[in-house]
Amino acid sequence: MDGSDLGPLFATSPFEASRWLLGVLVLFAAPGVAILLWGLVTGRLSRTPAGLGLLAIPASVFVLANFYLLEASKDTRFCGSCHVMAPILKAALGGGKTLAARHIELGAIPRTEACYACHSDYGLWGTVQAKSSGVMHVVRNAFGLYGFPIQHNGPYPVSICLRCHAQAENFRKEDSHTDPDVQSGLLDGTFSCTGDCHNEAHPEEALNGPEGGKG
């Protein structure tokens, strides 16, 4: 998937935490571990060390680690590791006529961040939204709170497509794209790029889950 089978020129390493983040985490965690080990051996902890070791340090280290995890979740392999998403990723990387497959095949979106590239909106708020919905995906996956076929939550924001396409000359030349009715329909979410004019983003059988809807 990452191209390592084609030689070192194509290999992309999986996401790794920066050494700074690792250092900060260890620096935060070390006093906590010391306090907790002391408590474990002696069986007593006074209030201040208890507040630090039992509440403040584990909470802050856990929050920091989750920041890393949210950053790592940009990696396509992260999304594809859940069995619900695996068929979608497999189809997108396997080529074909669907929009996701075409974009990846043409190199329009990076293979290693393909999900994130098309499922995060503009700017900081878009990133926050993408990551918060990613957290909800983890929760839904954990408790089985999902159904098939997998559907996009609300209309797909056309602004994500326009981020690249609005700048392309071919896109601007197309008559239907300059039609006022089409433009207003796309902008208010009445209809989307896929369906009538362009192929679906993902094949239906992939959206039906690992066992084609029986899962």
Place this chain on the structure above:
Amino acid sequence: MIRLACLFQLVVLGIALSMVKNTNGQTATAQMLVAGPCFVLGLALYGVALLRGRGRSAALSNHSRKP
């Protein structure tokens, strides 16, 4: 009880540190599912230990006041 509370929070710290080496969604789910309850349990156990300690010291002081 305080020992158990410390053990639970050590588990939380261990999981948090292991998150930095994780790029797998399933593992992340498992980590969150284990760390969350461990954190709450650790705090709850310490709270119970504190309350018990207070109760014990109150009982001792009452006992020492008796003629």
